Amino acid sequence: MKEIDVNSISTKELYQYLTSSITPRPIALVSTVDKEGNSNLSPFSFFNVFSIKPPILIFSPVNRVRDNTRKDTLNNITQVKECVIALVNQNIAQQVSLASSGYSADEDEFKKAGFSKIKATCIQPYLIKESPVNFECRVNTITELGDHGGSGNLIICEVLKIHINGNILDEQGNIDPLKLDIVSRLGSNWYGKTNENSIYKIIKPISRIGIGIDNLPKDILTSNILSGSDLAILASIESIPNKKNDNTIPLKREEKHTLAKKLIAKGKAMEAWQILI
Numbered sequence: 001m002k003e004i005d006v007n008s009i010s011t012k013e014l015y016q017y018l019t020s021s022i023t024p025r026p027i028a029l030v031s032t033v034d035k036e037g038n039s040n041l042s043p044f045s046f047f048n049v050f051s052i053k054p055p056i057l058i059f060s061p062v063n064r065v066r067d068n069t070r071k072d073t074l075n076n077i078t079q080v081k082e083c084v085i086a087l088v089n090q091n092i093a094q095q096v097s098l099a100s101s102g103y104s105a106d107e108d109e110f111k112k113a114g115f116s117k118i119k120a121t122c123i124q125p126y127l128i129k130e131s132p133v134n135f136e137c138r139v140n141t142i143t144e145l146g147d148h149g150g151s152g153n154l155i156i157c158e159v160l161k162i163h164i165n166g167n168i169l170d171e172q173g174n175i176d177p178l179k180l181d182i183v184s185r186l187g188s189n190w191y192g193k194t195n196e197n198s199i200y201k202i203i204k205p206i207s208r209i210g211i212g213i214d215n216l217p218k219d220i221l222t223s224n225i226l227s228g229s230d231l232a233i234l235a236s237i238e239s240i241p242n243k244k245n246d247n248t249i250p251l252k253r254e255e256k257h258t259l260a261k262k263l264i265a266k267g268k269a270m271e272a273w274q275i276l277i
């Protein structure tokens with residue numbers, strides 16, 4: 001295991017380790033205005049939702065590593081405590097990357113990156129027409145996390161209004177992850193897509209409490225064939241099932257575990273249990 005003392009490496013190296021490991025990150029495309037009403041648009045992947053009631057989103061523009069200066073988004077938000085946070089799908093990812101260029105404060109990234117402005121209903125900054133979801137936010141607090149190049153500035157925003165493009169909704173009116181087609185930020189120049197191959201479901205009804213891996217029979221728990229993921233699926237049932245009568249030929253332990261693993265992979269956990277008990 002490589003051990004890294006964070007004080008012994010450069011800010012650039014620290015940035016690389018943190019942002020390449022803490023992945024994937026959602027991307028906020030943040031629209032702000034300064035006190036003269038000039039608009040600015042920039043992406044931030046130090047971003048997430050932190051509360052539902054009140055609805056709180058946070059993001060963090062870090063001070064520029066090269067010269068410890070503040071980003072335009074932070075300067076604007078200090079002047080006008082409002083922002084629009086828009087989500088980024090594959091359609092607009094290249095434009096979003098362009099909007100992250102170091103344009104000067106008097107240049108409007110809406111124009112530079114080819115985005116269209118829509119007037120917001122409660123705040124001054126503009127919505128981004130091309131984004132599938134826009135959140136109108138009031139900025140509640142700005143917390144400086146340090147005074148170095150690379151120090152973050154935590155911006156805590158309260159959502160006032162949500163605008164959702166109807167194209168991303170399913171028949172029940174819920175957001176369909178495949179239609180949303182969200183793009184995520186990984187390390188370096190890598191980005192993540194959302195498609196049939198990159199997403200899957202883990203069914204975990206809140207009403208069900210699994211027996212837990214520690215309650216699995218020793219024979220299963222000590223298997224060299226079943227993985228931690230297989231064990232977790234087996235341990236998600238509420239009690240160990242009873243063996244149903246069958247007339248099949250008895251299998252050796254390895255054979256049983258191999259067959260059970262295949263059944264688990266096909267989503268047939270209860271059939272796997274019948275092989276294992």
Ligand SMILES: Cc1cc2nc3c(=O)[nH]c(=O)nc-3n(C[C@H](O)[C@H](O)[C@H](O)COP(=O)(O)O)c2cc1C
Nearest residue numbers: 042043044045046060061062071072073100101102
């Ligand atoms: C996808 C993406 C995510 C980014 N995330 C962040 C981030 O979380 N924090 C940050 O300070 N800069 C981030 N950047 C870099 C800023 O977007 C960039 O510094 C931009 O020029 C800041 O613009 P501003 O000075 O107009 O606010 C990101 C860039 C990209 C392309």
